[in-house]
Amino acid sequence: MSETNRIPLSPTPRSTPKRAKERVRTDRADLDAVLDAGLVCHLGVLLGGSPVVIPTAYGRDGDMLYLHGSTGAGNMRAALAGDISVAVTLVDGIVYARSAMHFSMNYRSAVMHGRAAEVTDPDQRLHALKVMVEHSAPGAWERVRWPNKKELAATVVLALDLTEASVxxxxxxxKDDEADVVAGGVWAGVLPTRRVWDAPISSDDLEVGVEVPPEVLERAALSSAAI
Amino acid sequence: MSETNRIPLSPTPRSTPKRAKERVRTDRADLDAVLDAGLVCHLGVLLGGSPVVIPTAYGRDGDMLYLHGSTGAGNMRAALAGDISVAVTLVDGIVYARSAMHFSMNYRSAVMHGRAAEVTDPDQRLHALKVMVEHSAPGAWERVRWPNKKELAATVVLALDLTEASVxxxxxxxKDDEADVVAGGVWAGVLPTRRVWDAPISSDDLEVGVEVPPEVLERAALSSAAI
Known part of the structure; x- marks a missing residue:
């Protein structure tokens, strides 16, 4: 574990959850674990005075969360014009209780706040795009054609420092009321749920003889393991 | 399909996506399908001048999206103080391209905007809570103890009309560049992914003789089917 993983979380009022405190984690390693396990984040920006939530891909490297979008996207401009909020959530189970108000979900979630910075240095931009591709498709970056000048010119890369986060x-x-447990007769428990990968589907226009890369096959084979 | 399912979407500028227009669906039935398939939504509120994104449970009934929270939660007060945005996203696959910038995801997403109303009528509140329990745990409402006065007094129920939404x-x-397809040699395709349910785990304090309800067993048995 790196030094950065030892930093405690929640240094500001808005990143300090006030409710359900028993669910709060304050270890930086928990933040990294949630971010590394997620596939999409939900980005909240202020647009025309109102919040707008956008599902989007992301990547993490150390203390930085990277996002990207088109230079023409109003959401990207909005994301740079003020504070943003980014959430990553994984649902692990439905909690069936004996009473309606105690139904719940088992989950892992991270919510980050802060001012995103536009990544402008060419090397850092390429690194950020690599981090994002590798997040969605581990092992793919070295196999594929990297971004060219035209693609880079059309892309905005944002970096959000992970210091203000809650997990x-x-x-x-x-957690049922004692009276409901005593009354009995109602099933209670958890229905676990997880994401699985199915067998890869090669593109229709793929030429004969190009095999599915080992890292893709390996990921598909992880279907039986929880992520 | 009900009459409401025939209403086209995207009646306002902010709910009309400007980018990747080939991905936009304008049929109301598509919105319902995304909302019915999701487990959590991401709620965006304005708090202290900045957007805050919160993962939370929800339910849908007809044209209404229901959310709930504690009367003591600042996020609930913020959700009632101005417009909110709510997103539900399902990831169906990772799209492996021949070039870094064409990596993508297959997904279904719905983003809604509007002013939420607090549900105050006792019957409507109970109905909304039923809708939310049934969304997370179909078939559970009739089996369990319903909310009592104390629980209801501690709960805020919000309703968001689904008229302003994009799917x-x-x-x-x-969708690779022609030159990259011609160059060849790089695997391209999709790695499909989906949510599965595992076997239910009965609560430690469940008395002997209470069986797992059929609807829970049935849901767990759906593991092999895509959702």
Missing amino acids: KMRTGGP | KMRTGGP
Whole structure:
């Protein structure tokens, strides 16, 4: 574990959850684990005075969360004009309780806040794009054609420092009222859920003889393991 | 399909996507399908002048999206103080392209905007809570203890009309540049992914003789089917 992983979280009021405190994690390693396990984030920006939530890809490297978009996208301009909020959530189970209000979900979530910076240095931009490709498709960057000048010119890369973040996790069974447990007769428990990968589907226009890369096959083979 | 399902979407500028227009769906039935397939939404509110994104449970009934939270939660107060944005996203696959900038995801997403209303009528509140429980745990409401006065007094129920919404979906393989296809030698395709349910885990404190309900067993058995 690197030094940065030892930094505690939640240094500001808005990144300090006030409710369900037993679910709050304050270890930086938990933040990294949630971000590394997620596929998409939900980016919140202020647009025309109102919040707008956008699902988008991301990548993490050390203390930096990277996002990207088209130079023509209003959302990207909005993301640079003020603070943003980014959430990554993984649902691990539905918690079936004995009473309606105790139904819940087991989950892992990270919510980050802050001012994103535009990454403008060419080397850093290429690095950020690599981090994002590798997040979605580990092992792919070295196999594929890298961004050319035209593609880079059309792309905005944002970096958000991970210092202002909160992590929440819920695990385990329902927390029913004692009276409902005593009354009995109602099933209670957890229905676990997870993401699996299916067999890769080669592109229709792929020439004969190009095999599915080992890292893709390996990822598909992880289907039986929880992520 | 009900009459409401025939209403086209995207009646306002902010709910009309400007980019990747080939991914935009304008059929109301597509919105319903995305919302019904999701488990959590990401709620965007304005808090202290900045957007904050919160993962939370939801339910849909007809044209209404329901959310709930604690009366003590600042996020709930913020959600009632101005416009909100709510996104539901399902990731269906990673699109592996021949070039870095054409990597993508297959997904289904819905983004809604508007002013949420607090549901105050007792019958409507109960109905909204039923809709939310049934969304997370179909078939559970009739089996469990319903909310009591104390629980209801501690709960805020929000309703968001679904008239201002956009739906995007991406399906299919990579859309590589012709030159990269011609150059060849790089695998391209899709790695499909989906959510599965595992076997239910009964609560530690469940009394002997209470069986797992059929609808829970049935849901777990759906593991092999795409959702």
